[in-house]
Amino acid sequence: MESNILLESGTGEVEILEFIIGGRRFAINIIKVKEVIDVEEGSVTKLPEVDPAVAGLILCRNEIITLVDLKYIIEKRKQAESYSKVIICEFNKLKVAFNIDSVVGVHRIKWEQILKPDDVSVNSLVIGNILIDKKIILMLDFEKIVTDISPQTGISEERIEGVEFKDRSSMKIALADDSALIRNLLKNTLTKAGFTNLKTFDDGKQLYDYLEGLANTKGDKFTDDVKLVITDVEMPQMDGHTLTRKIKEHPILRKLPVVIFSSLITDELKHKGESVGADGQLSKPEVGQLIELVDKLISE
Structure with missing residues (x-):
């Protein structure tokens, strides 16, 4: 099958x-x-x-x-x-x-x-x-x-070796992943790289409700609170592809960069993220590449 x-x-x-x-x-x-x-x-x-x-x-x-x-x-x-x-x-x-x-x-x-x-x-x-x-x-x-x-197959600090540490506190990131383990590993690893402004959510719906609330109250100035989204694909209530599509179809939120960071990113499946407008897609657990991509997208 x-x-x-x-x-x-x-x-x-x-x-x-x-x-x-x-x-x-x-x-x-x-x-x-x-x-x-x-x-x-x-x-x-x-x-x-x-x-x-x-x-x-x-x-x-x-x-x-x-x-x-x-x-x-x-x-x-x-x-x-x-x-x-x-x-x-x-x-x-x-x-x-x-x-x-x-x-x-x-x-x-x-x-x-x-x-x-x-x-x-x-x-x-x-x-x-x-x-x-x-x-x-x-x-x-x-x-x-x-x-x-086999912990070495997951997200770990070793995977950010060679990534330049710097103050990335101005890079305000919203992160959605249903796994408490992955959320904690990713948050801890990103913090080690200098990201200290991280807001985490259990699923895509929680994150989208938060973003929509910012757009309704702050309009284009929602970027004062969040500059980039990192999302998993598999999540209860709202998956990462649906979350990405809704962000990119929103009249205000659509300029927000979205990176899909998922175990499901393969050459055969990348078209799924592309079809909903993702700005980047990376396979877990390559957190070193994720940091480089975030640096690039936020500096653009």
């Missing part, structure tokens, strides 16, 4: 793949899914001295891919003895496999149908609750799962 990359951008819609682990229903944005495959018994190569959540290596189309034991992560029990069905995913410029029990199907829903979980702590693996046919489906934070296992 291949991801449907033809879904129009900025419509507020998303396609999710629903799957089951241990009798519970979970979801992933299908744009992250390259394919779902069956794994033959005995085909997983175990690795020595790795995180217990790493089941081993599998071979898919002549490519060696790390298999993460999603059942172990969710149920906190010992690793499975065998693996039958696996989701091959790609995000943050990585290919990772996750074992599941079975696939239910694909649903096209509105981002606003994805409700924020009550647990908004940094440690939560659930980034949204989806109600379909009176059943709750939990949308998992796959980036956090991988970052918890």
Whole structure:
């Protein structure tokens, strides 16, 4: 199964793949899914001295891919003895496999149908609750799962080595990301580079409401409060593409630079951000390049 990359951008819609682990229903944005495959018994190569959540290596189309034991992560029990069905995913410029029990199907829903979980702590693996046919489906934070296992794959101070530190306090930035982990990592890393005027939001709707309020009260002088937006794509209530489109269609806000900073930025998917008018697009976790782009856009 291949991801449907033809879904129009900025419509507020998303396609999710629903799957089951241990009798519970979970979801992933299908744009992250390259394919779902069956794994033959005995085909997983175990690795020595790795995180217990790493089941081993599998071979898919002549490519060696790390298999993460999603059942172990969710149920906190010992690793499975065998693996039958696996989701091959790609995000943050990585290919990772996750074992599941079975696939239910694909649903096209509105981002606003994805409700924020009550647990908004940094440690939560659930980034949204989806109600379909009176059943709750939990949308998992796959980036956090991988970052918890291998922190070097995420945003870190090491990734801003070579970036000139300077006082960037005048660069007032509004940042939207639904992941508390990513918000904190990104805020801390940007602060290390000299950005001290950062305002963070949990989702695109929160940020857009804030911007619209500034435009209504201050008009063109809204830039006294915010000079640039950095947004994730995947967010409950309003996704980053819809947020970007609404900003660029607004008679006052449209001159505000918007950078999409997402695990979903690939050569195949960049057209989505371009179609809604993004001024720049970068893949997580390249925060060094993000700082260079912000410097360029704000100085223009």
